[in-house]
Amino acid sequence: MSDNILVTRSSMPSLDEYIEEIRPIWESHWLTNMGVKHKQLQAELEEYLGVPHVALYTNGHLALENAIAALNLPEGGEVITTPFTFASTTHAIVRNGLVPVFCDVNDRDYTMDVTKIEDLITDRTVAIVPVHVYGNICDVEEIDRIAKKYGLKVIYDAAHAFAVKYKGASTACFGDASMFSFHATKVFNTIEGGAVCFKDDSWVQLLNDQKNFGIHGPESVCFVGGNAKMNEFQAAMGICNLRHLDEEIAKRKKVVERYRERLSGVEGIKLSAIQENVESNYAYFPVVFDGYKYTRNEIYEMLQEQGITARKYFYPLTNSFECYRNYPTAGTEKTPVAQHLALRVLTLPLYADLSLDDVDRTCDVILGQKD
Numbered sequence: 001m002s003d004n005i006l007v008t009r010s011s012m013p014s015l016d017e018y019i020e021e022i023r024p025i026w027e028s029h030w031l032t033n034m035g036v037k038h039k040q041l042q043a044e045l046e047e048y049l050g051v052p053h054v055a056l057y058t059n060g061h062l063a064l065e066n067a068i069a070a071l072n073l074p075e076g077g078e079v080i081t082t083p084f085t086f087a088s089t090t091h092a093i094v095r096n097g098l099v100p101v102f103c104d105v106n107d108r109d110y111t112m113d114v115t116k117i118e119d120l121i122t123d124r125t126v127a128i129v130p131v132h133v134y135g136n137i138c139d140v141e142e143i144d145r146i147a148k149k150y151g152l153k154v155i156y157d158a159a160h161a162f163a164v165k166y167k168g169a170s171t172a173c174f175g176d177a178s179m180f181s182f183h184a185t186k187v188f189n190t191i192e193g194g195a196v197c198f199k200d201d202s203w204v205q206l207l208n209d210q211k212n213f214g215i216h217g218p219e220s221v222c223f224v225g226g227n228a229k230m231n232e233f234q235a236a237m238g239i240c241n242l243r244h245l246d247e248e249i250a251k252r253k254k255v256v257e258r259y260r261e262r263l264s265g266v267e268g269i270k271l272s273a274i275q276e277n278v279e280s281n282y283a284y285f286p287v288v289f290d291g292y293k294y295t296r297n298e299i300y301e302m303l304q305e306q307g308i309t310a311r312k313y314f315y316p317l318t319n320s321f322e323c324y325r326n327y328p329t330a331g332t333e334k335t336p337v338a339q340h341l342a343l344r345v346l347t348l349p350l351y352a353d354l355s356l357d358d359v360d361r362t363c364d365v366i367l368g369q370k371d
């Protein structure tokens, strides 16, 4: 009996490398609150991403929530977003007292269908929160044009898109800000963690205060902030993982190439389009079963029986969550392409050290070639 194949596995440095990285923390007894490691990782990421400012957070969700809060949008304002995403995106909007308005996605790369944005704009629309889903890059130029035309703010959920480049530039550069997740399951992890990348210098102090209880100085608390600081152990993990990131992405690329080789051109199996001008991070490998000899759910079960875990990612859509059922803007019928995908997509096992034999085992099951 062969070993189980997990859908993902966290990238980690060697234990020795991590121990060396955290040794100074024992010497200084400085565990959190923007210490040496926090500052170092922040500087390294600004350099790696080529952006003027990075703010680090304890997780990606709070990074997104804080970035949206920093825009200081009017209560009840409408934010155009997509439901084909992780719960976090929609929750971050709603937890800021804003109303999510769901735009459908396109069926090529599953990002926001930019031809449908303008129809959703009302006099209450204040912002757009698009998602670079699976690391696929949104049509940033068209979103920028629409945002400028209607005076809207744009914050990208770039949780999947760390290290992705578009026309040679990092995806961190678009919109008013971009959020990355450094969760254990993401391409680059700090165990848990996240970042906001932005250009506006005035946000440096604002975001800093906001993630530290609104404490501006020892005797000055300027607004109602929360606590979302990245600690020193998370930052140390990030410093180690960043050293190996390019290698890890190169290994993921080999896995993805094997999947493509085995699964492209099969009738009823649709792969995510390869985007022009994009350098991928090979974060996910979504496969859409549309008119294939087995349904998505059958494939999911067949894989499970062989000890292989795939993920219905994303299903269900966030606009069908119980907590949003009573929202007038909810309802999957308003986003038919996203709903079509959500019922048919699986992301296959993918991580840097996944062996090509395991990729073949997975493909054999999908193609009905196992015996």
Ligand SMILES: *Cc1c(COP(=O)(O)O)cnc(C)c1O
Residues within 6 Å of the ligand: 059, 060, 061, 062, 085, 086, 088, 089, 131, 157, 159, 160, 181, 182, 183, 192, 193, 194
């Ligand atoms: C992972 C993820 C988040 C949240 O990030 P955490 O670091 O887990 O809090 C937000 N949006 C998307 C699309 C994600 O995949």
